Every structure is written in structure tokens, then in C-alpha cells.
């Protein structure tokens with residue numbers, strides 16, 4: 001065993017002894033990050049095309065986030081939820097403006113995407129109706145309520161019984177949704193683009209149909225924008241490309257610039273279904289996290305990162321298509337949420353080969369790589385990656401191409 005292999009094995013052993021497994025044995029212990037790169041404990045640097053799983057919208061250690069955080073922590077680091085504070089109020093107002101629902105919405109802050117969806121499920125329960133319709137292969141988190149919404153039986157079965165009343169229909173099929181929704185349906189819960197399922201973009205008109213079906217049946221439309229929101233798809237919110245407004249929007253990931261922050265936005269009647277005392281969390285809306293989020297929103301706007309994400313994302317898709325590599329079946333995505341579907345279950349091998357070449361990418365499915373890089377990724381780095389991807393794919397695909 002080389003000394004590098006020995007130290008990797010020691011790190012993996014240490015990790016297994018001290019930390020419960022989440023996504024499996026980590027290949028790396030990361031020590032620092034700056035912009036689009038991260039550096040491991042051995043001093044190797046990687047281009048982070050996973051972005052903390054769609055979290056690091058501004059990249060790592062962005063000065064605007066760092067100074068907002070350090071300023072806020074020296075001023076007021078925590079308040080109980082008997083009180084509010086300026087960063088929380090400003091952030092709520094800004095999110096409502098960006099969603100186009102100011103004057104007609106209210107925000108509940110929490111600490112993660114799962115928690116945001118738990119709040120959404122509680123809002124749905126408060127309609128007095130028993131059922132929720134969600135989508136096959138959808139992912140909404142792993143706490144018990146969020147897991148009930150998640151349409152992935154392999155993640156659910158070990159934890160049954162889950163909260164009841166949730167059924168799942170094929171994603172993207174408006175007729176199936178229409179058939180499943182009735183007067184007992186409290187809410188339809190969907191991702192505008194399914195992230196964990198492999199970056200699945202529904203057919204045009206699907207979200208508009210979901211809006212219409214919800215309205216016709218008196219149900220809420222809950223859109224989980226945990227992965228797609230805050231600029232990830234080139235819009236503040238992915239629903240904005242469809243010209244609809246949901247009743248509930250859930251957010252996390254990119255919102256806090258790497259700090260734990262989730263939000264559940266209620267619009268119209270959904271903003272008033274939870275009454276005082278019915279739901280809360282100790283750390284939700286933490287001042288430091290809210291200050292970081294305000295810096296994220298300000299920077300996305302002032303640096304034109306929505307347009308940038310659209311442009312560079314399209315360029316990555318076009319550049320991968322231009323490779324005409326035999327291992328690539330399809331490249332798809334919106335903004336900086338991208339997937340490369342491969343010929344065979346070679347995504348893990350490709351991700352490993354990419355890591356050896358200095359890139360972090362994610363095998364989101366056995367046959368699909370996901371890219372969710374910082375929105376600040378520039379064209380030059382993106383093109384360098386695509387050039388190296390050709391080699392990575394050839395290696396993983398058994399030398400072809």
C-alpha cells in the first residue's frame with residue numbers, strides 16, 4: 001500500500017468509528033474551500049462541481065457571506081422564537097418579494113429542507129383534508145413526514161410505518177395527477193425539477209396543469225424548491241419559468257450560503273393555516289444564518305448570477321453534446337442543475353475517475369452524473385472540465401471514445 005493509500009484507509013477507519021453513515025463512506029476529508037474549489041486534508045485541490053449538493057451557490061468562503069456572518073455573530077448570534085430580529089424580518093420580506101408574493105405571503109424559517117417540508121405537510125394537514133398526492137421518485141427529505149412525501153420505496157420501507165395519507169403518481173403525467181386528486185386531497189407536493197431522481201425536467205405545461213388541478217379540487221399546490229430554488233435553475237424559483245404561483249414554497253440548500261437555513265413560504269390562505277403555538281423550532285431563523293442568506297441574495301442579484309447560471313449551464317450542455325461521446329446518452333438540465341445520463345451503470349466509476357483528475361461530481365443514479373456547481377463557475381473552468389470529462393467517460397466506459 002502506498003503512503004497515500006494508507007492515510008486514506010486510516011481516514012476512512014476514523015470516520016467509520018466516529019460518525020454514523022449517511023451517504024456511505026466518504027472518499028475525502030475536506031479541509032478548506034475557496035470559490036469553486038475545495039482542498040482535502042492531504043492538500044489536494046478539486047473543482048467542486050457538486051457544490052455541497054447544490055448548496056454553495058456563491059462557492060466556498062465567499063467574502064460577502066464571511067463578513068455578514070462575522071458581523072452578525074458579534075452582534076446577536078441567537079434569539080428564542082419568542083422574539084424576532086432584523087435579519088429575519090428583512091429576509092422574509094426579500095423572499096416574498098423575489099417570489100412575487102409580497103403582501104400575500106408569510107415565511108416560516110427552519111434549519112433544513114426536510115424541516116421546511118415538515119412545515120409544509122403540517123400546513124396541508126391544517127386544511128382539514130386527509131390526503132396528499134406526491135410524485136414517484138420525488139425526494140423531499142428523510143425525517144418521517146418528509147420521507148412519507150418522498151416517492152422512493154427503498155428509502156421508506158426500513159422506517160415504516162410512516163405518516164399516512166400520501167399517495168404517489170408518475171412525475172410529469174398530468175392525467176395521472178388529475179385522477180389521483182379529489183375533494184379529500186389537502187395538497188399536491190412536487191419538485192419543479194426532480195433533483196435526487198436524476199434531474200428530471202417535467203414536460204412543458206405540467207406545473208401549470210398541477211396548478212389547475214389543485215385549484216379545481218380546492219387543494220394546495222406545494223412546490224419543493226429546496227434544490228431548485230435560489231438561482232439554481234437560472235431563476236430565483238424554478239416555478240417562475242412556468243408563470244404560476246404555488247400556495248407553498250419550501251427552500252433550504254442554497255439559501256444560507258452553506259449555513260443551515262430552511263424556509264417554508266405560505267401564499268394566500270396557506271400563509272394563515274398554522275396558528276400561533278402550532279409549529280416552531282429553536283434554531284429556525286437564526287440571525288447568523290439569516291444574515292448569510294441576505295448576503296447570498298444580494299450577491300446573486302448584484303453579480304447577475306441568474307443570467308450567468310443560465311448561460312454557463314447551457315454552455316456546459318452544448319459542450320458535452322459536442323463531445324459526441326459514446327458513453328453519453330443524454331445531457332439535460334436547467335441553469336446550473338445538470339445531469340449526464342450514461343450508457344450503463346458507470347456513474348460511480350466516472351465520478352471516481354473524475355475525482356482522481358481533480359473534480360467532484362455526483363453519481364446521482366447508477367447511470368447518471370449530476371452537476372450542481374457554484375453559480376459563479378466561469379466558462380473557462382467549465383470548458384476545462386468538459387475536456388477532461390471526455391477522458392473520464394472513456395475510462396469508465398471501458399476505453400471507448
Ligand code: PLP
Nearest residue numbers: 112113114139140141195226227
Ligand atoms: N427536498 C429536496 C428537493 C431535496 O433535494 C432535499 C435534499 O436533497 C431535501 C428536500 C431535504 O433537504 P435536507 O437534506 O436539507 O433536509
